[in-house]
Amino acid sequence: MLNALTPAAAAAAGRPRRPFRHWRSALLLVPFCVLLALFCLAPLGWVVLHSVQGDDGPGFGHFREILASPFYRLAFINSLYISLWSSGCGLLIALIGAASLRRVPGRLRNAVVAFTNMTSNLAGVPLAFAFVIVIGTNGALTLLLRQWGWIDDFHLYSKGGLCLIYTYFQIPLGVLLLYPAFDALDDDWQQASALLGARLWQYWWHVALPVIAPAIFGTFILLFANAMGAYASAYALTTGNFNLITVRIASLVSGDIFLEPDLAAALSVLLTLLLVLVCTVNQMLLKRSYRAR
Amino acid sequence: MSYVNVTGLARRFGGTTVFENVGFSLDKGEFVTLLGPSGCGKSTLLRCLAGLSRPDAGRIVVAGDDITDSVPQRRGIGMVFQNYALFPTMTVAANIGFGLRMQRLPADDIERKLATVIDLVELRGKESHYPHQLSGGQRQRVALARALVVEPRILLLDEPLSALDARIRANLREQIRDIQRRLDLTTLFVTHDQEEAMILSDRIFVMDKGKIVQADAAETVYTQPATEFVARFMGSCNLLDAAACTRLFGHGIDGHLAIRPESIELLAAAEAGADDLPATIRQHQLLGNVIRYQVESRGTVLLVDRLNRGRDDLLPRGSEVGLRIRREDMREVG
Amino acid sequence: MRADLYHRLVVAALVALLAVPVLATLAYSLAGNWGATILPDSFSVRWYLQLWHDPRFLSAFGHSLLISVATLLLSTLVIVPAVFVVFYRFPALDRTMNLLILLPFAVPPVVSSVGLLQLYADGPLPLVGTPWILIGCYFTIALPFMYRTLADSLRGMNLHDLMDAAHLLGASTPRAFLLVVAPNLRTGLMASLFLSFSFLLGEFVFANILVGTRYETLQVYLYSVRMTSGHFTSAIVMSYFVFTLVLTWFATRLGKQESQA
Ligand SMILES: Nc1ncnc2c1ncn2[C@@H]1O[C@H](COP(=O)(O)OP(=O)(O)O)[C@@H](O)[C@H]1O
Ligand SMILES: [Mg+2]
Numbered sequence: 001m002l003n004a005l006t007p008a009a010a011a012a013a014g015r016p017r018r019p020f021r022h023w024r025s026a027l028l029l030v031p032f033c034v035l036l037a038l039f040c041l042a043p044l045g046w047v048v049l050h051s052v053q054g055d056d057g058p059g060f061g062h063f064r065e066i067l068a069s070p071f072y073r074l075a076f077i078n079s080l081y082i083s084l085w086s087s088g089c090g091l092l093i094a095l096i097g098a099a100s101l102r103r104v105p106g107r108l109r110n111a112v113v114a115f116t117n118m119t120s121n122l123a124g125v126p127l128a129f130a131f132v133i134v135i136g137t138n139g140a141l142t143l144l145l146r147q148w149g150w151i152d153d154f155h156l157y158s159k160g161g162l163c164l165i166y167t168y169f170q171i172p173l174g175v176l177l178l179y180p181a182f183d184a185l186d187d188d189w190q191q192a193s194a195l196l197g198a199r200l201w202q203y204w205w206h207v208a209l210p211v212i213a214p215a216i217f218g219t220f221i222l223l224f225a226n227a228m229g230a231y232a233s234a235y236a237l238t239t240g241n242f243n244l245i246t247v248r249i250a251s252l253v254s255g256d257i258f259l260e261p262d263l264a265a266a267l268s269v270l271l272t273l274l275l276v277l278v279c280t281v282n283q284m285l286l287k288r289s290y291r292a293r
Numbered sequence: 294m295s296y297v298n299v300t301g302l303a304r305r306f307g308g309t310t311v312f313e314n315v316g317f318s319l320d321k322g323e324f325v326t327l328l329g330p331s332g333c334g335k336s337t338l339l340r341c342l343a344g345l346s347r348p349d350a351g352r353i354v355v356a357g358d359d360i361t362d363s364v365p366q367r368r369g370i371g372m373v374f375q376n377y378a379l380f381p382t383m384t385v386a387a388n389i390g391f392g393l394r395m396q397r398l399p400a401d402d403i404e405r406k407l408a409t410v411i412d413l414v415e416l417r418g419k420e421s422h423y424p425h426q427l428s429g430g431q432r433q434r435v436a437l438a439r440a441l442v443v444e445p446r447i448l449l450l451d452e453p454l455s456a457l458d459a460r461i462r463a464n465l466r467e468q469i470r471d472i473q474r475r476l477d478l479t480t481l482f483v484t485h486d487q488e489e490a491m492i493l494s495d496r497i498f499v500m501d502k503g504k505i506v507q508a509d510a511a512e513t514v515y516t517q518p519a520t521e522f523v524a525r526f527m528g529s530c531n532l533l534d535a536a537a538c539t540r541l542f543g544h545g546i547d548g549h550l551a552i553r554p555e556s557i558e559l560l561a562a563a564e565a566g567a568d569d570l571p572a573t574i575r576q577h578q579l580l581g582n583v584i585r586y587q588v589e590s591r592g593t594v595l596l597v598d599r600l601n602r603g604r605d606d607l608l609p610r611g612s613e614v615g616l617r618i619r620r621e622d623m624r625e626v627g
Numbered sequence: 628m629r630a631d632l633y634h635r636l637v638v639a640a641l642v643a644l645l646a647v648p649v650l651a652t653l654a655y656s657l658a659g660n661w662g663a664t665i666l667p668d669s670f671s672v673r674w675y676l677q678l679w680h681d682p683r684f685l686s687a688f689g690h691s692l693l694i695s696v697a698t699l700l701l702s703t704l705v706i707v708p709a710v711f712v713v714f715y716r717f718p719a720l721d722r723t724m725n726l727l728i729l730l731p732f733a734v735p736p737v738v739s740s741v742g743l744l745q746l747y748a749d750g751p752l753p754l755v756g757t758p759w760i761l762i763g764c765y766f767t768i769a770l771p772f773m774y775r776t777l778a779d780s781l782r783g784m785n786l787h788d789l790m791d792a793a794h795l796l797g798a799s800t801p802r803a804f805l806l807v808v809a810p811n812l813r814t815g816l817m818a819s820l821f822l823s824f825s826f827l828l829g830e831f832v833f834a835n836i837l838v839g840t841r842y843e844t845l846q847v848y849l850y851s852v853r854m855t856s857g858h859f860t861s862a863i864v865m866s867y868f869v870f871t872l873v874l875t876w877f878a879t880r881l882g883k884q885e886s887q888a
């Protein structure tokens with residue numbers, strides 16, 4: 001942020017303020033703004049406006065309806081449950097992986113990062129199908145585990161199954177987001193702390209974690225937001241039969257029956273507000289944490 | 294028996310040997326400088342002493358305990374790193390108190406020790422600053438305090454001053470030496486700066502390509518270098534090979550003859566006796582308080598340093614002079 | 628040495644974990660028959676042959692490629708000049724832009740499609756059901772990547788010095804941009820294009836809700852054949868995965884060149 005600001009501020013200070021001097025250059029921004037307005041701002045505006053559009057004039061009827069309905073409340077709870085679990089597990093695995101990734105030789109590391117990058121593309125519908133093959137009712141792993149007697153049956157099409165599939169697509173994202181943060185750790189810190197009597201875990205707890213905590217937290221927020229907004233995998237896996245907030249929204253605008261776009265708008269606003277709230281808290285925590293160098 | 298005894302120490306990385314069969318001992322309270330060019334293995338040696346690198350052979354004994362196989366946590370060794378290695382998320386007080394907290398000392402003990410050491414390194418008032426809010430010299434003092442507060446048996450410093458600018462460096466090295474004397478702390482100080490080494494040390498270990506080639510008091514290392522490398526490394530030196538020796542003194546030599554530029558006396562041609570060498574001034578360079586002449590005698594160019602006493606005293610190019618070199622200032626080196 | 632081994636084991640476990648679904652899909656797509664057994668009975672490439680002879684698949688794949696390429700072309704033409712103008716003429720706008728490009732990131736596609744579906748169903752811009760609406764939406768998907776990459780490149784060069792030098796040598800501003808600045812943006816731009824390409828090929832939400840089968844894309848096709856043979860869908864998933872693999876490979880190659888330059 002600071003970097004982006006400094007040249008801008010310097011240039012602004014150095015030039016006389018004549019807003020229309022560069023009007024021809026400004027024309028080049030027009031297509032950009034039009035596209036952004038048409039396909040991002042306008043729909044968002046529509047959603048916000050119509051969320052407070054009742055059958056008889058403006059009001060918060062839809063919000064009241066949503067909060068009163070156990071069905072919609074369950075959709076939120078399911079989404080939150082799956083998002084929190086999958087972000088937490090994904091983050092933990094990514095954290096352990098990224099920490100070790102920094103300690104293997106450069107060539108291996110580059111290869112693994114490239115591979116992780118590729119698997120981050122395996123999401124949505126193709127991922128759902130891949131999971132059906134591995135751990136579906138007749139999936140290879142399911143059969144294997146059943147043969148060994150470890151499981152009776154596994155329901156991929158349930159909350160647990162969705163948590164698993166969400167966790168899978170969170171891992172590569174988490175690794176890619178976290179791995180650069182580990183570069184901030186100086187090897188001398190570990191050695192200095194060892195000479196001061198700290199065991200390895202004490203080094204991690206007292207020295208390393210505080211340094212990468214903002215990155216960990218920021219990654220968690222991104223993963224969480226990603227999971228809350230995800231739709232394709234769950235929809236493909238359960239054909240829209242699992243009650244998630246995104247599935248509810250989509251079915252209210254594109255289902256076969258009961259189209260209620262205004263209600264969908266209200267649900268969308270609630271979802272977006274939730275995400276905005278989470279991101280704001282993240283920003284506030286980041287501001288409060290120390291600023292290294 | 295010395296306080297620290299190191300014998301037969303060796304360290305290899307893959308096929309390359311950094312050092313081999315290194316041995317030395319330190320007395321209690323001694324300040325020793327490990328001096329050598331960059332890449333000669335100083336840091337590696339220090340890290341082996343600290344337990345951060347595992348030696349392939351050799352023993353390290355401190356005050357009678359063999360610590361060769363102890364973990365770094367148990368060695369009682371303090372170390373100051375070149376780039377300070379301060380923990381960025383901790384304040385000055387938290388950085389310095391880290392080692393005490395790891396020992397799980399009671400809070401009031403920690404407070405007391407912190408106060409003492411913060412006064413010692415003159416950081417009062419900076420306790421709640423973060424490392425990024427400090428100047429280089431202040432950071433280095435935090436690093437020093439952090440290493441000192443746990444009362445280590447040996448203090449290791451790896452080029453602690455090389456990232457600082459000249460004036461702060463001079464101040465800080467006085468301060469380090471002063472604190473070391475007050476605490477009577479056995480100290481091994483690594484540097485590649487011979488001036489720093491001479492100013493600070495009780496003894497200097499000169500290291501060359503993984504060997505300690507001379508371990509002596511500063512004056513001895515300077516005036517009686519054991520090898521050609523030491524002679525060259527410790528300030529400027531005239532090194533004469535066998536042919537030049539024969540021309541100048543009429544007898545040959547094995548190896549080289551080392552003569553410091555300031556130990557050669559310049560005489561007016563008239564004052565020169567039969568034992569003095571006749572010579573001609575070729576050039577001079579002003580080094581501040583010293584003028585360095587390049588003087589040619591019997592086909593050999595020698596450097597001669599002389600105090601700068603003003604314009605009138607300057608010997609012009611082409612002057613005929615005599616050179617007087619005392620026998621004890623000539624030193625044969627390997 | 629023990630620590631080394633631990634780190635290698637962790638990395639190996641991570642790779643294995645991530646590779647399981649890919650390898651299983653590959654095996655399944657190559658299996659002749661794989662009923663209720665743990666390992667397949669036989670191997671064959673017939674699913675791939677069947678897939679690559681299926682006109683519906685080929686047309687869906689073609690649609691996806693066409694929409695993605697069109698989007699990237701449009702994005703390049705719109706975003707590159709815009710970023711340049713922001714940095715050269717209106718540097719104070721960079722902050723605003725950074726916030727704006729976060730919007731498509733922060734608002735889930737499901738939410739945008741609620742508004743899009745109502746706004747463009749009819750009226751002056753009846754775009755729903757046509758590929759045009761996807762091109763517009765995909766523009767917003769590609770935007771954050773492309774803007775970030777281009778902004779980083781521009782920040783890394785001395786833009787004003789370069790332009791001043793070119794002006795002093797007699798070049799007009801557009802010529803100076805094309806001849807002096809644009810070549811420096813090329814690698815970064817290409818890397819972000821490949822990355823966006825693989826993202827767009829995998830896009831399902833907009834395609835399914837806004838267009839569906841009226842202009843079927845790869846992902847929608849994949850979804851619609853979910854009831855046919857699992858081997859067949861596996862062959863689709865693998866074909867798609869290999870394609871994105873090549874794209875990300877190009878992107879990382881270019882990214883590496885960029886960081887070395
Ligand atoms: N971890 C390591 N792996 C391989 N070689 C190393 C390692 N650490 C040091 N070396 C080599 O050991 C030699 C001595 O290094 P070092 O002790 O850092 O020298 P100094 O501190 O005197 O500059 C160098 O040639 C260096 O390349
Ligand atoms: Mg060193």
